[in-house]
Amino acid sequence: MREIMYLTGYEYKKIFQKRSTWIALALVALWTVFSGISGIIGDYYVEGEKAGTRYQMVKKEREALEHPEIGELNEDFFRREQEMSELYAPYDNYHVLLSMIEQQVGKIDKESMTTEDFYKMRKVMLENISKGQNLSEGERAFHMKENEQITTPYAYGNMLGFDYYFRMLPLNFVFLSLAAAIILAPMFAGEYTSHMDGLVLSSRFGKNKLIQAKLLTGISFGFLASMLFGGILLLEIQAVYGLSGWNLPLQVSPTGCYLSLPVNLLEFAGTVTACCAISTCMTAVFVMFCSVKMKSPFGVIIVSFSFITAPLFLIYMVRGHRLLFMLINSMPTSMVFPQSTAAHQLLSVGGHYFYFFQWVPVVYLCLMALLSWRSFCNFQKHEVCI
Amino acid sequence: MELVFDRVTKQYKNKIAVDRVSFTLKKGVYGLLGANGAGKTTLMRMMCGVLRPDRGEILYDGRKAEEEDYRNVLGYLPQEFGYYPDFSAMDFLMYLAALKGIPRMQAREKAMELLELTDLASAARKKIKTFSGGMKQRLGIAQSLLNDPEVLVLDEPTAGLDPKERVKFRNLISELGNDRIVLLSTHIVSDVEHIADIILMMKDGAIIHQGSLEEIIRVIQGRVWECTLDSQEAQSLMENCPVLNIRQEKEGTFLRVVCGQKPAESAWPVEAGLEDLYLYYFSEHGQGGK
Numbered sequence: 001m002r003e004i005m006y007l008t009g010y011e012y013k014k015i016f017q018k019r020s021t022w023i024a025l026a027l028v029a030l031w032t033v034f035s036g037i038s039g040i041i042g043d044y045y046v047e048g049e050k051a052g053t054r055y056q057m058v059k060k061e062r063e064a065l066e067h068p069e070i071g072e073l074n075e076d077f078f079r080r081e082q083e084m085s086e087l088y089a090p091y092d093n094y095h096v097l098l099s100m101i102e103q104q105v106g107k108i109d110k111e112s113m114t115t116e117d118f119y120k121m122r123k124v125m126l127e128n129i130s131k132g133q134n135l136s137e138g139e140r141a142f143h144m145k146e147n148e149q150i151t152t153p154y155a156y157g158n159m160l161g162f163d164y165y166f167r168m169l170p171l172n173f174v175f176l177s178l179a180a181a182i183i184l185a186p187m188f189a190g191e192y193t194s195h196m197d198g199l200v201l202s203s204r205f206g207k208n209k210l211i212q213a214k215l216l217t218g219i220s221f222g223f224l225a226s227m228l229f230g231g232i233l234l235l236e237i238q239a240v241y242g243l244s245g246w247n248l249p250l251q252v253s254p255t256g257c258y259l260s261l262p263v264n265l266l267e268f269a270g271t272v273t274a275c276c277a278i279s280t281c282m283t284a285v286f287v288m289f290c291s292v293k294m295k296s297p298f299g300v301i302i303v304s305f306s307f308i309t310a311p312l313f314l315i316y317m318v319r320g321h322r323l324l325f326m327l328i329n330s331m332p333t334s335m336v337f338p339q340s341t342a343a344h345q346l347l348s349v350g351g352h353y354f355y356f357f358q359w360v361p362v363v364y365l366c367l368m369a370l371l372s373w374r375s376f377c378n379f380q381k382h383e384v385c386i
Numbered sequence: 387m388e389l390v391f392d393r394v395t396k397q398y399k400n401k402i403a404v405d406r407v408s409f410t411l412k413k414g415v416y417g418l419l420g421a422n423g424a425g426k427t428t429l430m431r432m433m434c435g436v437l438r439p440d441r442g443e444i445l446y447d448g449r450k451a452e453e454e455d456y457r458n459v460l461g462y463l464p465q466e467f468g469y470y471p472d473f474s475a476m477d478f479l480m481y482l483a484a485l486k487g488i489p490r491m492q493a494r495e496k497a498m499e500l501l502e503l504t505d506l507a508s509a510a511r512k513k514i515k516t517f518s519g520g521m522k523q524r525l526g527i528a529q530s531l532l533n534d535p536e537v538l539v540l541d542e543p544t545a546g547l548d549p550k551e552r553v554k555f556r557n558l559i560s561e562l563g564n565d566r567i568v569l570l571s572t573h574i575v576s577d578v579e580h581i582a583d584i585i586l587m588m589k590d591g592a593i594i595h596q597g598s599l600e601e602i603i604r605v606i607q608g609r610v611w612e613c614t615l616d617s618q619e620a621q622s623l624m625e626n627c628p629v630l631n632i633r634q635e636k637e638g639t640f641l642r643v644v645c646g647q648k649p650a651e652s653a654w655p656v657e658a659g660l661e662d663l664y665l666y667y668f669s670e671h672g673q674g675g676k
Contacts, residue, residue: 003484003487006484006490007484010481010484017470017473018472191468194468194469194470194471195464195466195467195468196468196470198431198434198436198462198464198466198468199462199464199467199468199482200485201435201436202435202436202457202462203457203482203485203486204454204457204458204485204486204487204533205454205484205485205486205487206457206485207435207452207454207457208454383436383437383438384431384436384464385398385437
């Protein structure tokens with residue numbers, strides 16, 4: 001094991017000696033920093049009039065949401081909201097939720113909304129979504145049961161940070177996957193193009209520990225980069241929006257409005273971050289597999305870019321076809337989208353239902369093992385030809 | 387210490403690169419001679435386990451060439467010596483030492499020793515991409531010796547070296563051959579002539595001759611002639627015999643040829659050399675193997 005770790009160190013050294021690595025990472029870092037603060041850049045307008053800067057607006061909204069009197073989506077909340085003659089910060093998010101519900105159930109009477117109405121509407125909304133997505137009876141029953149497990153009235157507070165995190169995360173990880181493709185493409189193919197394959201394969205550890213070290217490097221790079229950039233984004237968001245609403249139910253954030261998953265924001269953030277990390281690792285393994293096969297890093301980058309970006313477009317084309325949807329939605333790029341990880345379409349095994357975030361990582365682990373093993377065998381059998 | 391090639395065959399599509407080659411190598415320096423495309427590099431790659439024979443096997447003291455144990459005692463300098471441009475010479479040697487399973491402390495000492503030996507100590511911290519062709523070749527030789535190999539395979543080790551460096555490495559290789567198997571291939575016939583204990587001549591994928599310099603030269607001993615002829619006679623002779631050397635002199639055209647009988651009245655016999663044999667086999671009129 002010590003030799004593998006030592007060789008892994010050298011693989012990292014090779015990676016970080018390339019200018020392309022630094023450029024790719026710098027671009028991802030820049031995007032991460034920008035996406036974390038983009039919400040506070042510029043001014044805030046009300047009816048065409050400048051009301052202040054976006055930062056002031058966020059600050060005001062944050063303070064209002066963290067106010068002790070806004071603790072639950074209960075009778076008091078609805079009464080106070082109806083008493084307000086103009087829009088007031090803590091109720092902005094509530095109005096977004098209502099609009100989202102309205103899109104699924106049709107026009108609703110917002111003026112005389114009571115607690116009971118709100119939760120009833122949500123239930124109708126879930127039923128409509130189930131019908132719209134052609135879910136099976138079992139899936140519908142499962143989602144209703146899940147929905148009932150969420151404690152009502154919903155706890156309410158500052159969900160801004162987590163919601164912003166859920167919105168920014170996908171694009172950040174798509175960029176990270178593209179960067180990983182550029183960085184890891186030469187992992188094996190670089191040995192062919194630099195004519196080092198003969199030397200490394202004729203060395204003692206060239207056909208065993210070196211390959212293990214390369215695979216470990218790729219996977220650990222995917223994981224560490226995910227943690228690093230996910231962490232940077234979360235820190236920025238904590239500084240700007242705050243993460244004090246970690247124990248609120250997922251359903252109070254616009255990202256989770258349509259979902260029935262009974263978890264709090266922190267648990268969901270952990271789940272989607274883990275999905276993002278394992279998706280990046282899966283992409284890394286795929287890139288390395290191509291790298292063994294293709295002999296040219298440039299070709300590997302082209303194939304990997306297609307692999308990463310194709311699901312972004314294909315997902316819209318397969319909405320009506322369940323099997324294709326399950327396939328495209330389980331691809332690594334899809335799995336960085338929070339809504340995809342907790343999509344309503346479930347995998348049914350022996351009467352048990354599983355969300356994407358539950359079964360896809362298991363499939364990824366199996367695929368990663370399989371592709372790693374194939375990469376291992378292919379590089380081991382690689383022949384240095386004239 | 388015995389490396390056995392047993393009916394080793396390698397074919398690329400419809401070209402047979404190595405054709406049922408069988409021989410045994412023991413301690414000493416072996417020189418592999420052959421024209422371009424004769425199959426030397428393919429043979430060496432199979433010997434280093436980076437190319438699999440289609441048929442036959444290569445065994446070192448009973449171990450197969452694909453095994454880790456064999457790779458552990460192998461040193462290899464490929465014809466196209468690859469490197470990582472941004473690594474320094476020291477980093478490169480340390481990396482290859484890690485690949486060869488040499489402990490870090492020992493590797494550092496050995497790397498320094500080899501950098502001294504190859505006159506690269508002053509460039510130890512410089513990036514390889516700044517090296518000249520000769521420096522890269524010396525670094526290649528250094529890396530092949532890192533693990534003090536029992537089997538050393540050198541594919542054109544002196545290519546790119548200046549005459550002084552060539553002589554130095556010739557002597558070094560000669561020394562190394564005392565206690566290990568060294569197989570080197572080169573186009574520089576004089577290198578093989580000076581250091582190889584046994585010469586293997588390869589043509590069209592087959593070993594057509596093997597033996598010591600004296601044994602191998604015996605084939606054309608007494609058949610090498612020199613003469614100076616007028617241009618018409620020279621032309622006629624050149625059409626009939628393999629010409630080893632030709633030059634214009636005041637008296638006419640000087641020729642060195644291989645011929646079974648005296649080619650001209652004025653011809654005189656000369657001592658045959660390895661280069662004569664090489665040209666005899668691999669020139670346009672080459673006879674070898676036929």
